[in-house]
Amino acid sequence: MSTLLEVSGVSVTFDGFRAINNLSFSIGDAELRAVIGPNGAGKTTFMDIVTGKTKPDEGRVIWGEKSISLLKLSEAKIAQAGVGRKFQKPTVFEDQTVEENLTMALKKPRGWMAVLTYKPTASDRAKVVDLAKQIGLTDALERKSGELSHGQKQWLEIGMLLAQEPRLLLVDEPAAGMTPEEREHTTDILLEAAKTRAVVVVEHDMEFVRRLNCRVTVLHEGAVLAEGSLDHVTSNQDVIDVYLGR
Amino acid sequence: MQRSFIAKNPSILIFLALLALFTLGVTVLSEGFGIGVISTSFVKTLGKTLCLCLIAVAMDLIWGFTGILSLGHFAFFGLGGYMIGMWLMYERTRMIVVDSLSQSEIPATQSEIVDAIGNQIFGVVGSSEFPLIWIFADSLFLQLLMVVLVPGLLALVFGWLAFRSRVTGVYLSILTQAMTLALALYLFQNDSGLRGNNGLSGLQNLPGVTASQDAVSMWFLWASAFALGAGYLLAAWVVSGKFGSVIKGIRDNEARVRFLGYSVEAYKLTVFTLTACIAAIAGALYYPQAGIINPAEIAPIASIYLAVWVAIGGRGRLYGAVIGAALVSLLSSWFTGGQAPDIPLGVYTIKWVDWWLVLLGLSFVLVTLFAPKGMGGLIDLWTDRRSPDRHGADLGPDAGALREQEAEQ
Numbered sequence: 001m002s003t004l005l006e007v008s009g010v011s012v013t014f015d016g017f018r019a020i021n022n023l024s025f026s027i028g029d030a031e032l033r034a035v036i037g038p039n040g041a042g043k044t045t046f047m048d049i050v051t052g053k054t055k056p057d058e059g060r061v062i063w064g065e066k067s068i069s070l071l072k073l074s075e076a077k078i079a080q081a082g083v084g085r086k087f088q089k090p091t092v093f094e095d096q097t098v099e100e101n102l103t104m105a106l107k108k109p110r111g112w113m114a115v116l117t118y119k120p121t122a123s124d125r126a127k128v129v130d131l132a133k134q135i136g137l138t139d140a141l142e143r144k145s146g147e148l149s150h151g152q153k154q155w156l157e158i159g160m161l162l163a164q165e166p167r168l169l170l171v172d173e174p175a176a177g178m179t180p181e182e183r184e185h186t187t188d189i190l191l192e193a194a195k196t197r198a199v200v201v202v203e204h205d206m207e208f209v210r211r212l213n214c215r216v217t218v219l220h221e222g223a224v225l226a227e228g229s230l231d232h233v234t235s236n237q238d239v240i241d242v243y244l245g246r
Numbered sequence: 247m248q249r250s251f252i253a254k255n256p257s258i259l260i261f262l263a264l265l266a267l268f269t270l271g272v273t274v275l276s277e278g279f280g281i282g283v284i285s286t287s288f289v290k291t292l293g294k295t296l297c298l299c300l301i302a303v304a305m306d307l308i309w310g311f312t313g314i315l316s317l318g319h320f321a322f323f324g325l326g327g328y329m330i331g332m333w334l335m336y337e338r339t340r341m342i343v344v345d346s347l348s349q350s351e352i353p354a355t356q357s358e359i360v361d362a363i364g365n366q367i368f369g370v371v372g373s374s375e376f377p378l379i380w381i382f383a384d385s386l387f388l389q390l391l392m393v394v395l396v397p398g399l400l401a402l403v404f405g406w407l408a409f410r411s412r413v414t415g416v417y418l419s420i421l422t423q424a425m426t427l428a429l430a431l432y433l434f435q436n437d438s439g440l441r442g443n444n445g446l447s448g449l450q451n452l453p454g455v456t457a458s459q460d461a462v463s464m465w466f467l468w469a470s471a472f473a474l475g476a477g478y479l480l481a482a483w484v485v486s487g488k489f490g491s492v493i494k495g496i497r498d499n500e501a502r503v504r505f506l507g508y509s510v511e512a513y514k515l516t517v518f519t520l521t522a523c524i525a526a527i528a529g530a531l532y533y534p535q536a537g538i539i540n541p542a543e544i545a546p547i548a549s550i551y552l553a554v555w556v557a558i559g560g561r562g563r564l565y566g567a568v569i570g571a572a573l574v575s576l577l578s579s580w581f582t583g584g585q586a587p588d589i590p591l592g593v594y595t596i597k598w599v600d601w602w603l604v605l606l607g608l609s610f611v612l613v614t615l616f617a618p619k620g621m622g623g624l625i626d627l628w629t630d631r632r633s634p635d636r637h638g639a640d641l642g643p644d645a646g647a648l649r650e651q652e653a654e655q
Binding site for chain 1: 484487488489491492494495498499501502504505506507508509510512513516634636641642648653654655
């Protein structure tokens with residue numbers, strides 16, 4: 001398995017506070033990875049760096065076979081390269097229908113001229129319908145997404161991510177605020193997605209992480225504390241001290 | 247699932263039909279081509295109002311749909327007026343000069359003619375030389391091209407600098423105010439090359455046209471109505487498809503659009519430049535009807551009025567912008583034209599010429615507070631459009647995001 005994303009020696013300081021401290025992390029082509037850690041461990045900042053929202057003070061972020069540095073690219077260019085991100089709070093375009101949301105996310109040319117003259121093809125529409133089915137929103141295609149329930153918005157956002165066909169999916173607390181059944185459905189979607197691409201899930205909920213049954217990275221104070229299977233890291237004394245013991 | 251563009255937006259057909267009906271009505275009632283119920287000066291007022299409606303459509307596109315509160319679009323409107331004014335003034339002066347020189351015994355040379363035109367145009371600012379910016383003034387075609395190119399280029403450069411630095415919200419609004427103020431102050435100077443505070447005048451006289459103003463005013467009304475119809479159609483098409491989805495996304499949640507892989511800056515720049523060009527065309531049709539343009543036209547307050555019209559009409563729906571601009575500018579000319587009757591209160595008489603601005607300001611505040619849908623809300627009573635119940639939450643985190651009452655269920 002080749003490496004898709006390699007973060008090495010990255011540090012970020014905000015007003016003297018070291019949010020990320022010499023962090024190194026790598027993930028393969030089709031891999032599911034859970035990232036856990038207490039509040040302030042740098043999980044969200046880590047995602048900000050990979051997606052280009054935050055520029056690190058030092059370190060490298062290398063992407064793909066051609067080993068491109070993501071640090072030189074804008075957020076939009078990084079997204080076009082194949083990094084998709086789901087935010088902690090569901091963020092969909094509330095004034096627009098589920099269908100418009102999904103159509104906007106479909107992997108298609110992103111330039112303004114191409115978008116201005118864009119006409120959905122039959123296969124585009126089929127894709128949208130297919131995605132809606134996958135996320136359980138078939139009946140809601142024509143509804144404004146602002147009317148959806150919290151859980152449905154979470155799924156719509158996951159659906160938009162899948163529509164982007166990213167090679168790396170960064171998912172921030174996907175199960176927050178979901179019922180047990182909804183969580184199960186979310187687990188299925190993530191496991192399915194991880195068969196063909198890399199998925200990084202940031203999560204607080206240990207039960208959810210256990211269900212994902214994947215390699216776990218524990219962050220603490222902006223650096224990797226431990227890495228391995230869930231059982232391996234939960235038996236690590238450092239991890240117990242800073243995280244689980246509390 | 248797939249319906250045609252018009253079928254998805256029935257309001258377009260209604261709007262175009264009403265516009266055609268209005269134009270036909272004015273034609274029938276005009277002095278130039280009809281029974282003469284409407285005076286020529288009022289035809290000009292109506293024609294100018296159509297131009298203001300067109301720039302309001304542009305404003306709605308940039309503010310109501312993209313969420314950028316530009317307070318500088320009258321700079322582009324004024325520049326469009328200046329560009330067409332340069333040709334009108336040059337050509338008319340040239341004809342007068344050629345006519346008067348033809349009386350002399352020795353035929354005038356080309357340079358003598360140009361010098362005489364320069365003397366006529368720039369004598370008022372103590373100069374006779376043609377500045378470089380008048381280089382194309384002798385060609386109608388090139389000057390018409392400049393109507394779109396000059397404001398478009400200004401918008402492109404200004405927008406590129408502002409958007410790539412990620413200036414947003416109130417800071418961008420202030421920046422656009424600064425732009426239009428700087429332009430106005432520059433044009434006020436006598437050596438700016440556009441006759442300083444005298445501006446360009448006599449624009450209502452089309453060179454080489456012997457028809458009376460009764461007819462000319464109708465030509466411009468037709469042209470303005472056509473431009474408004476075309477501009478409305480263009481704007482409706484732009485906001486209807488995926489491009490519309492993207493710019494509405496930028497309005498409500500810019501960061502999310504970025505993470506979808508769309509270059510937010512490129513989209514903002516596109517809309518900013520496009521709306522600047524629409525504003526310029528509106529201005530190029532407006533000032534020949536007004537007859538005169540001077541730098542006071544592009545003072546910062548003009549662009550603020552524009553935002554007020556769109557707010558009163560209802561942001562985020564194109565017909566709202568048109569209704570707001572038409573209503574407020576017509577009311578404004580009624581109140582400030584001295585036609586509104588004074589109200590004697592015994593100790594004090596309310597003169598509307600003085601009090602109109604207070605009334606406008608008050609209604610703006612009241613609309614913002616109590617009827618955020620604006621005049622468009624009245625249409626909702628008829629079309630049964632309802633706002634969603636979101637318990638007061640906006641439709642996105644950004645400053646320009648649609649508010650609960652402005653949205654459609």
